[in-house]
Amino acid sequence: MKIDRALWKREYEQAKWLVWITPLAHFLALGGNRLNDWYLDRPDRIQTRLNGIHSYLDAYEYGEMELMARIGLMIVLFVLALVQIGAERRNGGQEFLFSLPCSRTRIYWTKWLFGIGLLTGSLVLNTALDMAIVLGSPIAEHFRLWYHLDQFFFAWLSLAAVYSIFLFVGTVSGSLASQAVFALLAPVLPFLIALLVRIAVTIHNDSVFQLPEADFVLLFPVRYDYPEILAAGPFPWVFMAAVFAMSSAGGMIAYGRTRAENNGKLVVFPLWERILQAGFVCCSALAGGTFTYGFFNASSIILYYVGLALGAAVSAWVIRRLLKLRLKI
Amino acid sequence: MIRIDEKSMLPIYEQIVHRIKELISRGVLQPEEKMPSVRELASRLLVNPNTVAKAYQELERQGVIVSVRGKGVFVAKPASSPGMLQERLSRLRADLGRLMVEAHHLGVSREQVTAWVEEEIGRYWRDGNAGGSSPSQID
Amino acid sequence: MLAVRHLHKSIERQPVLKDVSFELRPGMVAGLIGRNGAGKTTLLKTMAGVYDPDAGDVLLEGESVHRRPEIKREIVFLPDNPEALFGYTPEECARLYALVYPRFDRAAFDEMIRRFGLPANRKIRQLSRGMKMLASISLGIATRASYVLLDEPTNGIDPIAKQQVLTLLVEAVSEGVTLLIASHAMGDLERLSDMILMIRQGEVEIHEIADPSRGEAVKLQVVFDGEAPAAWLASPQVMVLEHVGRVYTLLVSREEGDAKLEELRRMNPLVLEELPLALEDLFMWKHGGRSDEDR
Numbered sequence: 023m024k025i026d027r028a029l030w031k032r033e034y035e036q037a038k039w040l041v042w043i044t045p046l047a048h049f050l051a052l053g054g055n056r057l058n059d060w061y062l063d064r065p066d067r068i069q070t071r072l073n074g075i076h077s078y079l080d081a082y083e084y085g086e087m088e089l090m091a092r093i094g095l096m097i098v099l100f101v102l103a104l105v106q107i108g109a110e111r112r113n114g115g116q117e118f119l120f121s122l123p124c125s126r127t128r129i130y131w132t133k134w135l136f137g138i139g140l141l142t143g144s145l146v147l148n149t150a151l152d153m154a155i156v157l158g159s160p161i162a163e164h165f166r167l168w169y170h171l172d173q174f175f176f177a178w179l180s181l182a183a184v185y186s187i188f189l190f191v192g193t194v195s196g197s198l199a200s201q202a203v204f205a206l207l208a209p210v211l212p213f214l215i216a217l218l219v220r221i222a223v224t225i226h227n228d229s230v231f232q233l234p235e236a237d238f239v240l241l242f243p244v245r246y247d248y249p250e251i252l253a254a255g256p257f258p259w260v261f262m263a264a265v266f267a268m269s270s271a272g273g274m275i276a277y278g279r280t281r282a283e284n285n286g287k288l289v290v291f292p293l294w295e296r297i298l299q300a301g302f303v304c305c306s307a308l309a310g311g312t313f314t315y316g317f318f319n320a321s322s323i324i325l326y327y328v329g330l331a332l333g334a335a336v337s338a339w340v341i342r343r344l345l346k347l348r349l350k351i
Numbered sequence: 352m353i354r355i356d357e358k359s360m361l362p363i364y365e366q367i368v369h370r371i372k373e374l375i376s377r378g379v380l381q382p383e384e385k386m387p388s389v390r391e392l393a394s395r396l397l398v399n400p401n402t403v404a405k406a407y408q409e410l411e412r413q414g415v416i417v418s419v420r421g422k423g424v425f426v427a428k429p430a431s432s433p434g435m436l437q438e439r440l441s442r443l444r445a446d447l448g449r450l451m452v453e454a455h456h457l458g459v460s461r462e463q464v465t466a467w468v469e470e471e472i473g474r475y476w477r478d479g480n481a482g483g484s485s486p487s488q489i490d
Numbered sequence: 491m492l493a494v495r496h497l498h499k500s501i502e503r504q505p506v507l508k509d510v511s512f513e514l515r516p517g518m519v520a521g522l523i524g525r526n527g528a529g530k531t532t533l534l535k536t537m538a539g540v541y542d543p544d545a546g547d548v549l550l551e552g553e554s555v556h557r558r559p560e561i562k563r564e565i566v567f568l569p570d571n572p573e574a575l576f577g578y579t580p581e582e583c584a585r586l587y588a589l590v591y592p593r594f595d596r597a598a599f600d601e602m603i604r605r606f607g608l609p610a611n612r613k614i615r616q617l618s619r620g621m622k623m624l625a626s627i628s629l630g631i632a633t634r635a636s637y638v639l640l641d642e643p644t645n646g647i648d649p650i651a652k653q654q655v656l657t658l659l660v661e662a663v664s665e666g667v668t669l670l671i672a673s674h675a676m677g678d679l680e681r682l683s684d685m686i687l688m689i690r691q692g693e694v695e696i697h698e699i700a701d702p703s704r705g706e707a708v709k710l711q712v713v714f715d716g717e718a719p720a721a722w723l724a725s726p727q728v729m730v731l732e733h734v735g736r737v738y739t740l741l742v743s744r745e746e747g748d749a750k751l752e753e754l755r756r757m758n759p760l761v762l763e764e765l766p767l768a769l770e771d772l773f774m775w776k777h778g779g780r781s782d783e784d785r
Contacts, residue, residue, distance in 0.1 A: 024589045024590070024592070025589060025590050027589050028586055028589035028590045031586060031589070032586070035577070035578075113573055113574070113576075114569070114571070114572070114573030114574040114576075115573075115574050117535070117540050117569065117573075117574065118573075118574030118575075119574075120538075120539055120540040121535075121538040121539060121540050121562070121565075121566075121567040122559075122562065122590055123559055123560050123561065123562035123563040123565075123590070123591075124559055124560065125559050125560075126559075279542075281541075281542070282535075282540050282541055283501045283532070283535075283541050284501075284502075355681065357677065357680075357766075357768070358765070358766070359766065360764065360765070360766050363681065389664065390661065390664035393660045393663075393664060394657050394660045394661055394664075396681075397653070397656045397657065397660060397678070397681055397682070398660070398681045398682065399519055399660070399663065399681065399682050399683065399684060400660060400663050400664045401517070401519075401663075401684060402681075
């Protein structure tokens with residue numbers, strides 16, 4: 023349909039520079055790095071490195087380059103989501119798009135597809151390049167096709183999931199600034215909450231808790247301890263796929279129902295204002311309690327509750343003021 | 352050529368009708384001359400085209416202008432002005448009477464009124480009789 | 491026909507539009523007037539689908555604009571500041587619009603650009619305000635949409651550009667396009683509109699241009715014989731629009747009959763003349779006007 027072409031054109035023109043930077047930066051982190059290590063470096067250093075290789079894992083440096091690439095891509099996708107949703111709220115782009123004769127969900131899926139497409143394209147291109155580089159390098163004998171594929175699929179699924187989270191956060195946030203803040207927080211939040219809760223429980227029970235799978239949940243495109251992760255079974259994959267599906271669907275619903283008149287506020291939906299309020303107050307309360315408990319040497323549980331109350335009160339006041347704000351950015 | 356007076360009590364379309372008739376009377380618009388289309392006039396005056404259309408309809412009804420299919424709108428030939436004439440002439444005569452009453456009531460002298468009438472005659476009737484309809488049809 | 495039926499919209503829990511209903515027929519020009527912040531932009535944006543109504547419908551030939559956005563091919567919204575187009579040149583805009591609106595008339599657009607001397611290859615952001623509006627309106631009209639919603643099209647632009655904008659709009663109306671124009675330029679609206687929508691405290695009143703006050707009020711120029719009657723002037727049915735020397739320009743309400751007018755006549759003023767009631771006068775009257783020393 024012609025209008026799809028128009029939507030794609032717009033997405034591309036908005037993010038043109040990102041489209042070109044992404045594969046380039048990806049290359050630098052992955053293929054370029056590999057090139058550096060095995061082609062371009064001084065021959066004696068290359069030889070030293072070769073001598074240190076005892077298994078394919080050493081040759082592939084335990085997936086460190088892939089990790090760098092994933093971090094880079096995560097940053098790119100973070101910025102892309104900001105450009106696609108947050109920026110549009112303030113530069114008249116969203117208003118323009120919403121006045122067009124097409125549904126909002128169509129607009130959303132175009133954006134989603136654009137991001138996923140960029141991700142896929144860069145991954146395919148750079149994985150292929152990397153494979154070629156490895157095959158032509160001194161470590162060619164350690165080449166393992168399934169290693170590259172494994173890394174490829176992990177990167178794809180984890181980053182797709184993260185991107186859909188970023189998009190979803192964007193559909194709920196009211197301004198560029200709040201989207202940026204919430205998107206940065208989103209990956210860390212489960213970890214933080216788990217930590218605070220654990221501390222609270224420990225203080226009351228004096229028992230020690232294991233840090234649960236929350237460890238993996240934190241910034242999952244980053245944590246990929248090769249090859250231990252292979253032993254983790256299907257859980258990480260299922261988890262990421264679930265996050266991917268739910269965030270994508272959630273984003274579609276939120277975007278379709280977005281309240282454009284609330285652009286500039288922290289959060290666009292009254293329901294989410296409540297959620298934000300409750301969450302912020304709870305977390306601040308827990309944090310406050312933790313702080314007072316830990317600050318004073320007398321480890322009295324009363325101090326904990328004092329901190330809890332103070333944290334709750336101050337944060338409640340703060341969040342009320344913040345929610346009333348309407349930012350121009 | 353035509354300017355709308357915003358301070359006037361008359362609605363815009365009436366002002367247009369009046370002004371066009373005035374222009375025709377003065378000879379600025381000649382018989383059988385092509386008039387601007389509704390669209391052109393509306394654009395020039397920056398007035399709703401429906402208003403201009405209404406004015407043109409009224410002018411056509413009064414026989415002042417004629418629209419020719421596919422060709423446009425033209426000033427009517429003087430001889431082809433139809434039956435509206437009688438009614439308009441009676442109205443004109445009555446208006447003249449009313450003006451005289453007012454002038455008299457305001458204490459305008461006979462000489463002054465005559466001078467005024469002479470002035471208007473001089474402006475619109477050139478060469479004695481270039482008015483159009485013959486005086487015998489009145490009243 | 492574009493029909494707005496019982497539209498309700500609240501922003502931040504404040505009702506901005508309350509049970510708004512009206513109809514726009516083809517080839518009609520409707521002016522939308524109201525104080526700043528009264529809800530003109532909100533109404534236009536809700537009609538364009540940028541906002542969702544809390545209740546009520548916007549129906550184009552019977553179909554809801556919000557439930558079937560595809561029908562918005564016939565509706566174009568031109569905001570008072572066309573930010574979304576800033577990063578494009580007129581040429582690029584035309585190409586984009588041609589993909590979005592199936593009836594987009596490229597030739598007509600190029601003609602308009604040429605006529606107004608707009609540079610086809612300079613970013614719209616770099617044009618003067620008047621030229622920005624001309625570009626935006628040209629694009630809007632070239633879509634050949636039947637309904638064009640304009641938010642303050644002549645606001646803050648120089649007189650020449652304003653003439654050009656109005657000419658463009660009049661020509662579009664001649665082609666049968668319906669315009670809904672939100673504006674403060676009452677003089678222009680008076681000449682252009684068939685119908686006036688006045689929005690006040692969330693409600694929309696419909697006024698026909700032929701008799702804006704609907705016979706509810708009359709505008710008079712009065713010079714009193716002797717001392718001006720302060721008590722009469724201060725009565726709630728009388729509004730002093732202007733007072734220069736001994737000449738008063740008044741609005742007298744006729745909602746409760748002609749009693750007030752009778753009182754005035756019995757005072758035998760030196761001058762008592764009826765003046766045409768302009769849109770601006772109607773606006774002042776409905777909003778209580780400015781506070782006047784004579785009240």
